[in-house]
Amino acid sequence: MAGFGTQAIHAGYDAKGNDDAVSVPIYASAAFDLENAVRGRDLAAGIENGFEYSRVANPTVDALERRIAALEGGVGAVAVSSGMAAVTYALMCAGEGGGRIVASRDLYGASVDALGDFLPQFGIHCDFVDDINDLDEVGALIGPDTRAIFAETVANPSTRITDIEPLAALAHRHGVALIVDNTIPTPYLLRPIEFGADIVVHSTTKGITGHGNAIGGVIVDAGRFDWANGRFAQFTTPQQVIADETGRSVSFAARFADQAFLRRIRIKYLRTFGAVASPFNAYLTLLGLETLPQRVARQVETATRVARHLTRVAHVVKVNYSGLGNTPQFALAAKYFPRGVGQVLSFLVDGDASNVRRILDGTRLFSYVPNIGDARSLIVDPANITHREVPAQTRLAAGVSDNLIRLSIGLEDADDLIADLDQAIAGAY
Numbered sequence: 001m002a003g004f005g006t007q008a009i010h011a012g013y014d015a016k017g018n019d020d021a022v023s024v025p026i027y028a029s030a031a032f033d034l035e036n037a038v039r040g041r042d043l044a045a046g047i048e049n050g051f052e053y054s055r056v057a058n059p060t061v062d063a064l065e066r067r068i069a070a071l072e073g074g075v076g077a078v079a080v081s082s083g084m085a086a087v088t089y090a091l092m093c094a095g096e097g098g099g100r101i102v103a104s105r106d107l108y109g110a111s112v113d114a115l116g117d118f119l120p121q122f123g124i125h126c127d128f129v130d131d132i133n134d135l136d137e138v139g140a141l142i143g144p145d146t147r148a149i150f151a152e153t154v155a156n157p158s159t160r161i162t163d164i165e166p167l168a169a170l171a172h173r174h175g176v177a178l179i180v181d182n183t184i185p186t187p188y189l190l191r192p193i194e195f196g197a198d199i200v201v202h203s204t205t206k207g208i209t210g211h212g213n214a215i216g217g218v219i220v221d222a223g224r225f226d227w228a229n230g231r232f233a234q235f236t237t238p239q240q241v242i243a244d245e246t247g248r249s250v251s252f253a254a255r256f257a258d259q260a261f262l263r264r265i266r267i268k269y270l271r272t273f274g275a276v277a278s279p280f281n282a283y284l285t286l287l288g289l290e291t292l293p294q295r296v297a298r299q300v301e302t303a304t305r306v307a308r309h310l311t312r313v314a315h316v317v318k319v320n321y322s323g324l325g326n327t328p329q330f331a332l333a334a335k336y337f338p339r340g341v342g343q344v345l346s347f348l349v350d351g352d353a354s355n356v357r358r359i360l361d362g363t364r365l366f367s368y369v370p371n372i373g374d375a376r377s378l379i380v381d382p383a384n385i386t387h388r389e390v391p392a393q394t395r396l397a398a399g400v401s402d403n404l405i406r407l408s409i410g411l412e413d414a415d416d417l418i419a420d421l422d423q424a425i426a427g428a429y
Contacts, residue, residue, distance in 0.1 A: 004071065004188060005293045012066025018059075026283045027059040046242050046255070046267060056271050060279035064286050068208070068218050071187040071289075072200050075223030075258055078265045079216060079282060083183060083203020084110050085275035086217030090179050090201050091115070091150060093265055095124035096234040099147035102176075104132035104162070106155040106398040109387035111181070115150070116394070130397055133163045135170050142170075147231060148177040148199075153192055153336075154184040156372070157346040157382050157406040158399045159322045161332040168196025175229045183207070184342040184372065188296045195336070198225040199261065204285050206373030207343065210295050214284035216277050219265055223258035235260050241267055295375065295411065300340030302417065303409040307345045309418050315355070315429055320399065321345035344372050346382070346399075346406040353402055355428045356381055360405070362424035365412055372408035377417055380406050 002010070013024050032051040034040030042048035051057050061079050069077040080086050091114070095101055103115050105128045115126035127141040132151045142149075149171045151162040164180065171178040179199040180192045186207040192200050202208060204216040227235040228251075238249035242263075256263040270276065300323070307321035322329050323341040333341060349355060359379075360368055366379035370386050380386060387400045395401075409417065 007067070007070050008188075008292050009290050011070035013063045024060055024063045024283060024286050026279045027054075028279055029058075030054050041245065045244070046263060047245070054279070055274055055276050056266060058277075058279050058282070060286075061277045061282040064204075064277070064282040064289075065218065067286065067289060068187070068202070068204075069220055071191075071292075072182075072220045073187075073191050073193045073222075074200065074220035076262045077218050077220045078262055078270060079204070079218045079277040080270065081217065081275040081277050081281075082215050083201070083205055083217040084114070086201040086203065086219050087111055087181060088114055088119070089265055089269045089273070089275070090199050090219050091119065091148070092122065092124060093234075093261065093269060094148040094177055094179065094199075094232070095119070096232075098123045098145060099231075100124070100143065100145045101126045101148050101150050102138055102141045102146060103128055103150040104152070104155065105130055105394050106132070106158055106160055107150075107152055108156045108181070108183075109382070109390045111150075111152075112387070112394060112398075113389045116391075117389075128394070132167065135166060138167070139170055139174075142174045142176060146174065146176050148179050150179045150181075152181040152184070153190055154322070154341050154344070155398070156184060156344060157386070157404065158320050159184075159341055159345060161322050161329045161336060161341065163332055164192055164195040164197055164336065168198075171198075172196070175226075175231055177225050184344050185337065186292060186296055186342075186373075188293050189300070189339050189342060190336055193220070193222040198222050205371065207296060207299075208292065208373070209285045209288035210292065210373055210375055211284070211288055212369070212371055212374035212376065214281040214288075216281050216285055219262070221259065221262045225261070227260045228253040235264065296343070297339065298411055299343035299409050302412075302414040303343045303345055303407075304340065305414045306407065306409060306417055306421070310345075310347050310421070313422065313425060315349050315351065315425055316347050317350050318348040319345065320347065343409040344406065345409070346404055348401065348403050349405065349425070349428075351403070351429065356403055356405060358428035359424050362427045363420050364424075365416060365420040366407070366424075372406075374408060375411045377410035377412055378408040382406050 065077040177198040200220040
């Protein structure tokens with residue numbers, strides 16, 4: 001198998017099948033010629049692979065899906081229009097028909113809002129845990145209606161690490177799936193499927209694209225989970241939308257086997273709800289992927305320097321960065337993240353809201369932006385921006401207080417970023 005850097009540039013694309021274009025072309029076409037009646041019928045039923053309508057599949061998007069699946073070690077992927085579309089589609093597909101999800105409270109704010117407030121309107125409910133690595137706490141919440149466990153591999157913004165391997169073993173003993181959000185590390189730093197995760201989701205907007213210029217998301221399937229184990233009627237019930245050539249309804253599990261989850265995402269969720277990845281955004285994401293190893297390696301190196309420096313700065317009372325090596329998760333960092341835990345870190349300052357505002361307004365290099373993984377360094381106050389919709393008690397349980405500041409480290413020189421933070425913090429007091 002080719003190395004990660006090689007696959008980031010070449011996987012999932014054949015230039016000979018695209019008029020020898022070295023860079024993946026942008027297929028700006030809403031629809032594609034079905035060629036003949038039999039092929040059209042088979043494409044629509046999912047019997048034959050190919051392209052008919054860009055709401056379901058597009059050649060540019062397909063190249064992105066194949067490349068990310070290769071980088072994550074999955075059997076396939078479905079790209080969508082945003083990271084939250086990836087999260088909600090994956091959770092809804094697993095929880096359809098009244099299922100429950102066990103999830104960490106320590107999640108991105110919109111994910112908490114979706115699980116705690118919005119998905120229950122669709123009959124999918126969540127049981128939150130304070131510590132996703134407490135197997136007794138998680139196991140006690142798994143009941144007959146539980147369909148999946150959901151966690152972030154590196155939590156945003158606490159950078160707490162999920163111990164994937166024993167969590168996957170627990171999930172599988174109960175016949176439920178482990179779904180993880182791998183946005184912060186990207187597959188360069190962690191491939192969760194190698195440790196037992198069943199479904200991996202990303203906001204490709206972040207580190208994968210890496211330049212803050214394209215919104216997107218992706219769902220990757222390990223292809224190992226048994227969706228026909230009795231907990232997931234949606235995969236074993238015959239569906240007219242994938243009827244065979246005789247018109248007989250068949251189930252997703254029977255028709256698609258190890259790709260049943262991805263095919264249901266594509267044929268039911270993407271086709272019906274329509275959160276479609278645009279070919280142009282897929283193209284920008286493919287460009288970003290080509291430099292993923294180099295960008296993330298540099299960002300991790302700088303983030304580590306910045307985090308260490310902040311531990312010695314006046315008015316900084318706590319630094320959250322699991323990559324420092326002096327945290328209770330030191331062993332997990334060594335096991336899962338030998339290349340580092342990512343470019344995101346957060347820190348608590350003393351004083352009050354006015355001090356936080358002066359720090360945010362006082363930086364000159366850091367952009368006040370609710371994004372992560374950009375080539376530029378970003379700063380934000382999560383309690384007011386990324387987690388504002390999260391109830392206060394849940395926010396505090398995840399460590400998101402009013403005095404918390406989150407950084408996403410970009411590609412600037414480390415000394416310049418440190419100097420910028422020093423002057424902004426000093427000026428705020």
